[in-house]
Amino acid sequence: NLRVLLRARPEGKVGHExxxxxEEALPSPRPGEALLRNHYLSLDPYMRGRMxxxxxxxxxxxxxxxxxxxxxxxxxxxxxxxxxxxxxxLGGYGWQRFCCVxxxxxxxxxxxxxxxxxxxxxxxxxxTTAWVGVTEMSPPKPGETYVVTAASGAVGGVAGxxxxxxxxxxxxIAGGPEKCAFVTDELGFDACVDHKAPDFPDLLAKACPDxxxxxxxxxxxxxxKAAWPLMNEFGRMAFCGSIAEYEDAEPQPGPNLGQINxxxxxxxxxxxxxxxRAFAEWRRIGSRWVKDGSxxxxxxxxxxxxxxxxxxxxxxxxxxxxxxxxxxx
Ligand code: NDP
Numbered sequence: 001n002l003r004v005l006l007r008a009r010p011e012g013k014v015g016h017e018x019x020x021x022x023e024e025a026l027p028s029p030r031p032g033e034a035l036l037r038n039h040y041l042s043l044d045p046y047m048r049g050r051m052x053x054x055x056x057x058x059x060x061x062x063x064x065x066x067x068x069x070x071x072x073x074x075x076x077x078x079x080x081x082x083x084x085x086x087x088x089x090l091g092g093y094g095w096q097r098f099c100c101v102x103x104x105x106x107x108x109x110x111x112x113x114x115x116x117x118x119x120x121x122x123x124x125x126x127x128t129t130a131w132v133g134v135t136e137m138s139p140p141k142p143g144e145t146y147v148v149t150a151a152s153g154a155v156g157g158v159a160g161x162x163x164x165x166x167x168x169x170x171x172x173i174a175g176g177p178e179k180c181a182f183v184t185d186e187l188g189f190d191a192c193v194d195h196k197a198p199d200f201p202d203l204l205a206k207a208c209p210d211x212x213x214x215x216x217x218x219x220x221x222x223x224x225k226a227a228w229p230l231m232n233e234f235g236r237m238a239f240c241g242s243i244a245e246y247e248d249a250e251p252q253p254g255p256n257l258g259q260i261n262x263x264x265x266x267x268x269x270x271x272x273x274x275x276x277r278a279f280a281e282w283r284r285i286g287s288r289w290v291k292d293g294s295x296x297x298x299x300x301x302x303x304x305x306x307x308x309x310x311x312x313x314x315x316x317x318x319x320x321x322x323x324x325x326x327x328x329x
Pocket of ligand 1: 044045046125126129150151152153154155156173174175176179195218219221223239240241242243244245270271272273315316317318319320321322323324
């Protein structure tokens with residue numbers, strides 16, 4: 001049973017030395033448990049937080065424990081008789097090929113309703129994050145300018161399309177011309193600005209001639225600094241994540257908060273798991289849009305569990321292009 005364990009806690013950048021890829025014996029189910037085989041593993045930025053012992057909204061992974069992560073799995077054996085061998089389930093079963101878990105927490109997936117990987121991306125946690133972040137935390141009015149960072153990614157790509165459906169003029173921010181072209185040509189954003197361009201703050205200002213009314217923050221750092229001065233009065237900022245800062249050894253100094261007062265801004269931080277009802281709501285709405293082809297998404301699927309550490313480092317450095325998923329075969 002191939003497993004990826006946390007070997008050491010990174011202080012700054014994550015490296016191979018922080019993981020241990022190990023072959024172990026196949027587990028056998030205890031009373032109340034089923035044996036599962038993971039087929040798809042979701043890699044997400046929050047995992048960087050779980051590698052650290054810093055105080056956070058979720059407990060860290062212990063040293064020597066298997067890395068956490070959501071997976072789509074197949075039931076191999078269920079002595080409780082609740083599931084049949086071959087059933088597909090969704091849950092947090094971690095970076096490992098096989099695992100034994102209590103059947104009580106398993107959610108069955110219907111493989112005919114949507115491609116299985118969508119349960120980890122566009123119709124799963126990242127898609128729900130976009131739904132909550134736009135509609136509840138920073139709802140745009142028709143005609144307003146709405147800016148989305150990490151716009152080609154799992155959360156950002158969906159967030160911009162939702163804001164567009166609500167009538168906003170949507171401007172994405174992404175790294176490099178290829179991702180920017182995807183954001184406008186495939187996802188249908190009105191514009192996209194490359195944060196790697198040397199004159200990025202000017203380009204962002206040009207792309208937002210009427211200022212910014214809604215801002216969906218996935219990145220933080222230099223990208224956020226360029227956006228702050230462009231915020232309009234009564235603007236709304238949804239603070240979803242700050243991936244550019246996850247590998248900083250020390251927290252970055254904050255922006256000049258006087259703008260919140262002068263511009264009467266509303267800032268909303270949120271964690272999607274605090275919105276449990278939103279998951280089913282988004283599945284219902286989002287799956288309709290995925291089915292009729294009006295909601296576009298891109299997945300970046302990497303084969304082999306042994307490649308998960310390298311792929312995860314790539315996610316933190318912007319080398320993924322779309323929702324990052326490991327195909328365990
Ligand atoms: P993505 O699929 O968007 O992948 C991460 C992307 O972040 C990279 O591809 C890269 O895009 C961008 N990025 C990485 N480093 C930098 C940097 N230094 N500067 C600018 N951009 C960078 O990931 P997700 O969609 O899964 O997650 C996006 C954000 O949402 C993260 O901050 C995550 O923590 C947060 N999140 C928050 C949740 C919540 O409940 N609040 C739930 C889920 C996610 P590019 O090449 O375009 O720069």
